[in-house]
Amino acid sequence: MTATNIDQIVNLCKNRGFIFSGSEIYGGLANTWDYGPLGVELKNNIKRLWWKFFVTSNDNSVGLDGGIFLNPIVWKASGHIDGFSDPLVDCKNCKTRHRADNLVDNKCPVCGKSDFTEARDFNLMFKTHRGVVEDQGSVVYLRPETAQNEFVDFLNVQRSMRLKIPFGIGQIGKAFRNEITPGNFIFRTVEFEQMEHQLFCRESDSLNFYNTYKQKAWDFYTKVLKIDGKNLHFKDHEQLAHYAKAACDIEYLFPWGFGEICGTHHRGTFDLGNHTKHSGKPQEYTDPITNEKFIPTVIESSHGCDRVLLACLCDAYNEEKLENDTRVVLKLAPNLAPYKAAILPLQKKEQGELANTIFRKLSQLFPCTYDETASIGKRYRRQDEIGTPFCITVDFDTVNDNAVTIRERDSMKQERIKIDELGAYIGLRIL
Numbered sequence: 001m002t003a004t005n006i007d008q009i010v011n012l013c014k015n016r017g018f019i020f021s022g023s024e025i026y027g028g029l030a031n032t033w034d035y036g037p038l039g040v041e042l043k044n045n046i047k048r049l050w051w052k053f054f055v056t057s058n059d060n061s062v063g064l065d066g067g068i069f070l071n072p073i074v075w076k077a078s079g080h081i082d083g084f085s086d087p088l089v090d091c092k093n094c095k096t097r098h099r100a101d102n103l104v105d106n107k108c109p110v111c112g113k114s115d116f117t118e119a120r121d122f123n124l125m126f127k128t129h130r131g132v133v134e135d136q137g138s139v140v141y142l143r144p145e146t147a148q149n150e151f152v153d154f155l156n157v158q159r160s161m162r163l164k165i166p167f168g169i170g171q172i173g174k175a176f177r178n179e180i181t182p183g184n185f186i187f188r189t190v191e192f193e194q195m196e197h198q199l200f201c202r203e204s205d206s207l208n209f210y211n212t213y214k215q216k217a218w219d220f221y222t223k224v225l226k227i228d229g230k231n232l233h234f235k236d237h238e239q240l241a242h243y244a245k246a247a248c249d250i251e252y253l254f255p256w257g258f259g260e261i262c263g264t265h266h267r268g269t270f271d272l273g274n275h276t277k278h279s280g281k282p283q284e285y286t287d288p289i290t291n292e293k294f295i296p297t298v299i300e301s302s303h304g305c306d307r308v309l310l311a312c313l314c315d316a317y318n319e320e321k322l323e324n325d326t327r328v329v330l331k332l333a334p335n336l337a338p339y340k341a342a343i344l345p346l347q348k349k350e351q352g353e354l355a356n357t358i359f360r361k362l363s364q365l366f367p368c369t370y371d372e373t374a375s376i377g378k379r380y381r382r383q384d385e386i387g388t389p390f391c392i393t394v395d396f397d398t399v400n401d402n403a404v405t406i407r408e409r410d411s412m413k414q415e416r417i418k419i420d421e422l423g424a425y426i427g428l429r430i431l
């Protein structure tokens with residue numbers, strides 16, 4: 001069973017240190033969230049696994065970490081200044097703002113009246129001013145997507161790394177969109193993190209690569225993050241952007257319904273073509289053998305890091321009925337779990353010191369936690385709730401046999417293991 005109600009996830013996240021609402025002591029700030037101590041570990045694990053799968057272990061792929069501010073002409077070339085907007089109306093009665101295309105029966109969802117201003121296009125980019133003069137010439141935008149860095153640095157990367165087509169550029173970073181629609185926890189936020197990979201190839205190979213990357217995204221979710229394939233589906237775009245040959249999302253079945261977590265997009269030569277036009281510098285690849293020059297075709301694989309994290313949490317969430325108890329357990333894949341092991345002395349006075357030594361030693365190998373308060377049963381439940389795959393109990397016999405009891409989260413099976421073998425035992429099971 002996975003989470004059936006988003007409140008189960010929101011509460012667990014807040015109470016167990018995964019995600020807090022932003023600026024909470026000041027009443028919060030709509031649509032902003034802070035990742036707590038366990039949330040940042042989980043998020044880092046997702047990013048590390050994505051980076052390995054799409055960049056370092058991927059054929060001919062390299063990484064990039066571009067700036068959040070780019071020359072505003074980039075957003076002219078990408079179409080964001082002219083076309084990246086929602087039609088909005090203001091309610092004249094209660095002064096709230098709504099998306100015109102989301103109104104049901106043309107009634108205000110806040111006050112129920114039906115008295116609106118004319119719809120106006122509202123650009124989704126965050127705009128600010130750079131430098132000391134606040135005029136049109138100093139306008140800069142917080143990037144609404146990370147992909148443009150990969151396009152404007154395309155030739156720098158290709159030349160400095162002497163890359164031959166097909167090759168890819170991957171990037172993880174923050175993007176910003178001035179969304180006014182509320183967001184289902186961290187699903188839709190104004191500030192979010194993207195994990196994107198652009199493959200540059202020949203047009204004749206592009207549909208093949210499109211299918212390869214569509215499948216690669218599926219494999220990332222089902223084989224690396226171990227999300228249940230029954231809760232995922234492909235969804236082809238019904239309306240394609242005018243330049244796109246094909247586009248397909250992967251959606252996860254969240255408690256409120258299916259929601260997009262990733263997209264594979266055939267972007268053609270749209271981006272590099274437009275940057276050629278606006279910069280006046282040909283964004284062309286030169287074939288080293290034939291000297292043929294052409295603008296490469298791009299296959300994009302785009303993943304919303306925060307949405308992926310939410311999908312992992314919903315998918316891992318379980319409430320299990322035991323003999324005389326119910327336990328909440330996050331069955332996160334061990335490679336995702338914030339802590340890999342918890343070290344628990346049966347009694348603080350008797351085994352506390354030895355348990356602490358084991359904790360400090362194992363913490364050099366992977367993230368661990370130490371807990372010496374409450375009964376051992378309660379301590380197991382705490383670790384189940386945050387997804388720790390292994391609990392190590394130091395007991396009365398440990399001093400005599402140099403061994404501990406190790407309990408596996410999902411099966412709750414226990415085994416006796418020598419202290420010296422703990423690192424290797426757990427190390428093999430958290431890959």
Ligand SMILES: [Zn+2]
Nearest residue numbers: 091094108111
């Ligand atoms: Zn109203």
